[in-house]
Amino acid sequence: MRLMLPDQSVIEVSVEGRTIETILNSQGIDPLTTLISREDEIIPEDTIPDEEDVIRVIRISHGG
Amino acid sequence: MADKKIHCEQCNKPAVYLDREQGVHLCRDHLKESVENEVRRYLKTKSLPETLGVAFSGGKDSTALLKVLSEIRSELPCSIIALTVDEGIEGYRQDTIRAATETCLTLEIPHKIIRFQDLYGYSLDHLVSGSERNACTICGILRRRALEVLAQKHSISMIATGHNQDDHAQTTLMNAISGDVRKVFSGYGPSSWYAHRIKPFARVSEKEVTLYALLSGLFKDLPECPYAVSSLRGEVRTLLYQYEQKHPGAMRNAARCEEEIRERLGGTYHPEEYKACSVCGWPGSGTICQVCMVLGKDIPHHNTVTKE
Ligand SMILES: [Zn+2]
Ligand SMILES: [Zn+2]
Numbered sequence: 001m002r003l004m005l006p007d008q009s010v011i012e013v014s015v016e017g018r019t020i021e022t023i024l025n026s027q028g029i030d031p032l033t034t035l036i037s038r039e040d041e042i043i044p045e046d047t048i049p050d051e052e053d054v055i056r057v058i059r060i061s062h063g064g
Numbered sequence: 065m066a067d068k069k070i071h072c073e074q075c076n077k078p079a080v081y082l083d084r085e086q087g088v089h090l091c092r093d094h095l096k097e098s099v100e101n102e103v104r105r106y107l108k109t110k111s112l113p114e115t116l117g118v119a120f121s122g123g124k125d126s127t128a129l130l131k132v133l134s135e136i137r138s139e140l141p142c143s144i145i146a147l148t149v150d151e152g153i154e155g156y157r158q159d160t161i162r163a164a165t166e167t168c169l170t171l172e173i174p175h176k177i178i179r180f181q182d183l184y185g186y187s188l189d190h191l192v193s194g195s196e197r198n199a200c201t202i203c204g205i206l207r208r209r210a211l212e213v214l215a216q217k218h219s220i221s222m223i224a225t226g227h228n229q230d231d232h233a234q235t236t237l238m239n240a241i242s243g244d245v246r247k248v249f250s251g252y253g254p255s256s257w258y259a260h261r262i263k264p265f266a267r268v269s270e271k272e273v274t275l276y277a278l279l280s281g282l283f284k285d286l287p288e289c290p291y292a293v294s295s296l297r298g299e300v301r302t303l304l305y306q307y308e309q310k311h312p313g314a315m316r317n318a319a320r321c322e323e324e325i326r327e328r329l330g331g332t333y334h335p336e337e338y339k340a341c342s343v344c345g346w347p348g349s350g351t352i353c354q355v356c357m358v359l360g361k362d363i364p365h366h367n368t369v370t371k372e
Contacts (some may be wrong), residue, residue: 025309030302030305030306030309031309032271032305032308032309033305035271035274035275035278041078041080042080042081042092042275042278042279043070043078043079043080044070044079044080044081044082044089045082046070046082047069047070058278060124060270060271060274061124061288
């Protein structure tokens with residue numbers, strides 16, 4: 001699957017049956033500080049994505 | 065590949081949110097409903113004035129709060145007015161103020177803005193440039209006063225802020241680290257001078273608040289404040305998230321810790337008496353208030369607003 005990071009960079013990650021949460025953690029991203037979207041729909045972080053999925057990571061900024 | 069789409073616990077629509085502590089998934093409608101219900105519950109515990117001010121920065125938290133209040137406004141015994149402080153931060157605040165104005169127009173909520181430049185004679189950028197002190201500290205002191213001046217101008221005795229559960233957990237930990245017990249109680253006692261502050265999102269997580277703003281179509285990917293780069297709060301925030309991941313519920317417990325201390329000890333704790341500032345007359349802890357100290361104390365009297 002492809003992971004679109006908040007800084008606009010895109011990385012290719014192999015899912016291997018893992019949840020998005022586990023994948024994010026392995027990339028050093030804290031899943032609690034992000035929202036996840038797939039095809040413009042927000043999905044929970046315990047979703048197991050498809051290898052073909054493009055997952056966008058939205059950073060929750062502090063404040064406001 | 066088997067795609068395991070996750071569904072709402074309550075209606076079977078696609079889930080957008082996982083409540084990690086309960087292990088429950090919610091769809092967009094039920095997430096929105098749960099946030100609104102929590103605000104309803106919270107507001108029922110308060111005696112609301114005729115007009116409730118909402119401290120509205122234009123950021124995600126206060127935007128979500130304004131949206132919730134506008135959704136449930138027919139049930140509220142009060143009217144709502146949005147209060148914005150324009151600190152004057154070049155390259156950041158113009159966009160967020162514009163977003164704030166647009167949101168108020170969309171939600172049909174009256175909007176009042178006060179500018180540092182008009183109240184103090186200077187923007188935050190100017191005041192920070194010559195100071196050794198941390199920009200966020202200076203800004204916090206001046207913003208609090210500015211909001212108070214704006215509230216008094218419109219006879220508002222109660223202000224709701226968008227502080228969420230994560231903010232409270234951070235504050236609890238920061239107060240513990242600094243060992244400042246007074247801070248646990250400051251701002252919570254009765255005061256005839258300052259508007260009473262309420263925090264309807266005290267039990268709503270930052271993620272829920274952000275989702276609420278996003279799902280309402282009001283979330284704009286706005287820039288972060290350029291001054292908020294490194295702070296103790298940022299460090300504490302990272303720490304708490306790491307802890308919450310390993311121990312779901314830790315954030316909530318930390319947030320409620322101070323709330324409970326206040327509930328149990330509030331009546332027995334006697335805060336220090338306010339003294340009137342010798343320069344501006346506003347109540348403070350010393351002979352000269354924090355605002356006057358930040359401003360170099362000899363501000364002209366016409367720049368200060370005193371309560372009639
Ligand atoms: Zn549902
Ligand atoms: Zn003063």
